[in-house]
Amino acid sequence: MENMEIMENMENFEVYRNPNYTEKIKLQRFFTQLQIAASFFKKHFVGKIMYYETEIESVELHFSPTNFMHLCGVDYQKGAGSFFDDCLNKHVIIDELKIKKDGTTMQKLQVLGSIEELLGKHVHLTGSGRYLHLEFDYALRTRKQILALTLKETSRKIVPQSLLDLKRKTVFPKGEKVISIYSKHLQTSELFYYLKD
Secondary structure (H helix, E strand, O other): OHHHHHHHHHHHHHHEEOOOHHHHHHHHHOHHHHHHHHHHHHHHOOOEEEEEEOOOOEEEEEOOOOHHHHHHOEEEOOOHHHHHHHHHOOOOOHHHEEEEOOOOHHHHHHHHHHHHHHHOOOEEEEOOEEEOOEEEOEEEEEOOOOEEEEEEEOOOOEEEEEEEEHHHOOOOOOOEEOOEEEEEEOOOOOEEEEEOO
8 A cells, every 4th residue: 555655646746737826816716716616526526427328429527526636637735635624625735735746737727617517518428539638538528619628538437637728739639419417326226417418
């Protein structure tokens, strides 16, 4: 277990860095947006399985609070679960945050404000693809070039992988129009429809 932790810390060191003063100011401007996005995920995704269906395919998306930190493109020294809780409670500690060395953190945070589009009527589901260094099994994207949530299939379930700002992307798979979006509560099995054909 200790070796896994050391390897994860080494990987984070290679991918993340401390923000400079100007970047810290920019990050603080996103704190309200982080709280709104965390609340959105808690209300609509946490504790549920989300179903996205097209005419020919269906995916079951499992979202955990620990996925949120990675989607935001940050590393939080208190951990992924604490980051989600601190965003919800408006207690994010700026000095605990690291940003991605590749410069994508601010892009991810900018599209976070449009995340509710993933429950709207203009969502498309793509198959597997590759964008830059990112390989994904599926992606949920907005019809307009706004955002894409890439998904990865693990041995047990499909989970969120990365949030992409499509405004800066020239080529991204169009995918099939999603005709049904609904959630199934993990404890009560209650179904809730966001979009129904």
